[in-house]
Each structure stands twice: as structure tokens, then as C-alpha cells.
Amino acid sequence: MKIFLDTARIDEVKQWVDTGLVDGITTNPSHLSTQGDQPTQIIAQLSQLLPNKPISVQVTEHEPEAVYKQAHAIARLGPSIVVKIPCKREYYSIIGRLVEEGVLVNVTLVFTLEQSLFMCKLGAHYISPFIGRWDDLDVDGSQILYRIRAMIDTYHYNTQLLAASLRHMRHLHAAIAARVDIVTLPVTLLEQATGHLLTDAGDKKFTQDWQKLSGAIFP
Numbered sequence: 001m002k003i004f005l006d007t008a009r010i011d012e013v014k015q016w017v018d019t020g021l022v023d024g025i026t027t028n029p030s031h032l033s034t035q036g037d038q039p040t041q042i043i044a045q046l047s048q049l050l051p052n053k054p055i056s057v058q059v060t061e062h063e064p065e066a067v068y069k070q071a072h073a074i075a076r077l078g079p080s081i082v083v084k085i086p087c088k089r090e091y092y093s094i095i096g097r098l099v100e101e102g103v104l105v106n107v108t109l110v111f112t113l114e115q116s117l118f119m120c121k122l123g124a125h126y127i128s129p130f131i132g133r134w135d136d137l138d139v140d141g142s143q144i145l146y147r148i149r150a151m152i153d154t155y156h157y158n159t160q161l162l163a164a165s166l167r168h169m170r171h172l173h174a175a176i177a178a179r180v181d182i183v184t185l186p187v188t189l190l191e192q193a194t195g196h197l198l199t200d201a202g203d204k205k206f207t208q209d210w211q212k213l214s215g216a217i218f219p
């Protein structure tokens with residue numbers, strides 16, 4: 001399973017890239033809007049930090065032909081740029097066209113099994129079901145992941161299942177159990193997942209016990 005960071009913050013990516021855990025990045029207009037008025041430069045910097053790893057960048061146009069043109073312009077930012085397109089009916093035909101033309105496409109704002117099936121049929125490289133936003137409506141969002149996984153496997157689609165909008169550890173556990181291909185995590189969740197109180201306490205105890213040997217040379 002791949003792990004992407006869900007952020008446009010250069011400092012966050014720098015902090016995590018050396019761990020060897022980060023397989024890619026997903027950004028969105030909300031993330032980029034917090035990082036100043038040079039979003040193209042931010043994308044270039046992210047690409048330098050993670051060369052050859054997929055970086056999802058979302059279209060911001062609305063009219064379908066404008067979305068299509070902007071998608072191509074975004075794709076030209078680099079060979080591993082993936083263009084994120086919202087899962088709206090008016091964009092279906094351009095999603096198919098972009099895929100045929102070799103643009104890497106991540107369909108975002110996916111909420112249902114049917115939307116997922118349609119995007120697989122169009123050949124999308126990634127689909128991003130948003131789990132936390134279902135939870136916001138008091139619906140257990142993680143259940144959709146199991147159904148999408150079964151659908152992709154049943155029909156042998158090549159689309160990668162990218163679990164997005166994960167907010168806490170239960171979402172991450174569900175995504176792993178549902179055998180998703182990728183999770184995209186906010187840094188706060190990756191921080192939580194990579195630390196454990198009992199690991200720290202155990203390490204401290206081993207250190208204290210070892211210090212009782214007072215100066216033993218080992219090995």
C-alpha cells in the first residue's frame with residue numbers, strides 16, 4: 001500500500017520525505033490557497049522534493065472546455081503530475097479524453113460506488129473517495145472502501161483506489177483492512193500513526209536498565 005501526504009506545505013514534505021514512507025502527494029485548491037499566491041512554484045518545489053513520485057494537482061476552472069485545457073497545462077508541469085478532476089457529470093467526457101491522451105487523472109470528490117464504477121469505466125488512473133466528509137454527515141464513510149475494492153477486483157479495472165479525507169486512526173485502519181492501493185494522509189495523522197506511547201515507554205525502560213551496567217563495552 002502506498003502512502004501519500006495530503007498537503008501543499010513544503011516544510012511538511014521536507015520533514016517526512018527522509019522517512020522513506022512518502023510515495024506521493026495530493027494537493028487541492030484549499031491546501032494551495034494557504035501557501036501564497038505562487039501555486040505553480042509550490043508545485044515545482046514539491047516535484048523537486050519527490051522526483052518521479054505522483055503529485056496530484058487539481059483543476060480550478062469550471063466550464064468543461066476550460067477544465068480540459070487547464071488539465072493539459074497542469075499535466076505539462078511535470079511527468080509525474082497527476083491532474084485531479086472533480087467527479088461531476090459535465091466532466092465525464094473530458095475525463096475520458098484526457099485519459100486517452102495520456103494525461104494521468106485522479107478523480108476527486110468521489111462519494112458513491114456508482115461514481116467509482118463510472119470513473120473506472122472511463123479509465124481514470126486513480127479514484128479518491130472522501131471518507132471523512134461522509135462522516136461529517138453522520139454516515140460511516142469507510143464502508144464505501146470495501147465495496148469499491150470488491151467492484152474493482154470483480155471487473156478487473158486498473159484504476160487505483162486512493163482513500164482520501166482520512167481524519168483519524170479508525171479511518172486509516174479501515175483503509176488498510178479494505179485493501180486500498182493508496183492512502184493520502186494529513187501530516188497530523190501520519191504523526192499519530194508513526195508514534196506510540198508504549199514504544200516510547202519500552203525504549204525508556206530498556207535504556208534505564210542498560211545504564212545499570214555502567215560503562216560495559218558492547219559489542
Ligand code: G3P
Nearest residue numbers: 006026132133164165184
Ligand atoms: O485529499 C482530500 C482531502 O484533502 C480532503 O480532506 O479533511 O478536507 O475532507 P478533508
